[in-house]
Amino acid sequence: MNKSEFIKNTALEIGFDACGIAKADFLEEDAFFLKSWLGNNFHGEMSYLERNFAKRTDPRIIVEGCKSVIVTLLNYYPSQFQNPNVPKIAKYAYSKIDYHVIIKEKLFLLENKIIAKYGEACFNKNQQHRFVDSAPVLERRWAERAGLGWIGRNKMLINPMLGSFCFIGILMINAELDYDEPIQNRCGTCRKCLDACPTNALTKEKGLDSRKCISYQTIEKKGKISEDIRPKLSGYIYGCDICNDVCPWNKTRTKATQTAELEASDKIINWKFQNWENLNEEEFYRIFKHSAIQRAGFNKLKENIMT
Ligand code: SF4
Numbered sequence: 001m002n003k004s005e006f007i008k009n010t011a012l013e014i015g016f017d018a019c020g021i022a023k024a025d026f027l028e029e030d031a032f033f034l035k036s037w038l039g040n041n042f043h044g045e046m047s048y049l050e051r052n053f054a055k056r057t058d059p060r061i062i063v064e065g066c067k068s069v070i071v072t073l074l075n076y077y078p079s080q081f082q083n084p085n086v087p088k089i090a091k092y093a094y095s096k097i098d099y100h101v102i103i104k105e106k107l108f109l110l111e112n113k114i115i116a117k118y119g120e121a122c123f124n125k126n127q128q129h130r131f132v133d134s135a136p137v138l139e140r141r142w143a144e145r146a147g148l149g150w151i152g153r154n155k156m157l158i159n160p161m162l163g164s165f166c167f168i169g170i171l172m173i174n175a176e177l178d179y180d181e182p183i184q185n186r187c188g189t190c191r192k193c194l195d196a197c198p199t200n201a202l203t204k205e206k207g208l209d210s211r212k213c214i215s216y217q218t219i220e221k222k223g224k225i226s227e228d229i230r231p232k233l234s235g236y237i238y239g240c241d242i243c244n245d246v247c248p249w250n251k252t253r254t255k256a257t258q259t260a261e262l263e264a265s266d267k268i269i270n271w272k273f274q275n276w277e278n279l280n281e282e283e284f285y286r287i288f289k290h291s292a293i294q295r296a297g298f299n300k301l302k303e304n305i306m307t
């Protein structure tokens with residue numbers, strides 16, 4: 001078994017659902033696209049996306065000596081769902097424990113197993129080299145380059161076996177490996193996600209206009225939800241799954257997560273409308289102490305519930 005095979009097999013043993021490897025390189029097309037996307041102000045108040053432009057488009061600037069990008073997927077599709085007609089939470093935030101913590105632990109385990117077999121020199125310990133949904137890494141593009149799927153019209157990474165309800169974890173390694181071939185985009189003539197998005201946030205050519213996206217409006221945007229978006233929230237108070245739910249690649253292929261730590265919180269599954277309506281600050285910080293929902297903060301979530 002060569003080094004790349006060892007890494008992929010070990011990633012699966014640790015519990016990741018898929019693993020691929022891409023050569024660390026400059027993302028020229030993304031650099032061009034990102035400039036125009038930022039120029040259009042599609043990032044709204046997320047000014048952190050304007051920083052670290054060079055790092056965002058070249059992993060070799062993030063981690064000195066980085067040669068390869070190991071990309072992992074972890075399926076988070078829940079086995080249970082919220083009651084109908086309650087304020088909706090995006091499925092990625094169903095679990096009691098924040099996914100960042102779960103994936104970082106798994107990446108740490110993978111790194112340690114690689115070090116045990118191939119030595120410390122594989123990683124630049126002086127720089128952050130494990131990434132989960134964290135700037136400045138274009139995770140979906142790396143997953144695509146690592147042969148794990150394609151970026152669909154909903155801007156999600158779609159894996160042909162797992163669909164798009166997957167977290168992406170990245171490990172940057174200072175070793176040359178065998179690289180996977182990207183697979184072809186299989187969206188074809190479908191435009192279900194474009195048609196289903198209630199706010200028209202998905203543009204065909206220019207990317208996602210975050211300012212219109214329910215996910216941005218209910219989590220990232222400081223202050224109140226924009227007047228024109230309020231009537232289109234479709235019941236969501238944290239994130240939005242609409243463009244994932246309608247995708248045919250999720251309808252037929254998605255299975256429930258096998259990761260026990262990602263199982264849904266009983267509160268999210270069982271709460272009724274009144275539980276959300278009566279949620280107070282003390283309960284919020286106690287019940288959702290380790291959850292991704294903390295990101296919005298109590299005041300923002302409460303306001304979303306009351307909108
Ligand atoms: S997450 Fe919701 S609002 Fe955002 S692009 Fe998808 S469907 Fe539209």
Ligand code: SF4
Nearest residue numbers: 152153187190193247
């Ligand atoms: S809904 Fe259709 S167009 Fe949108 S990402 Fe899925 S396959 Fe592609």
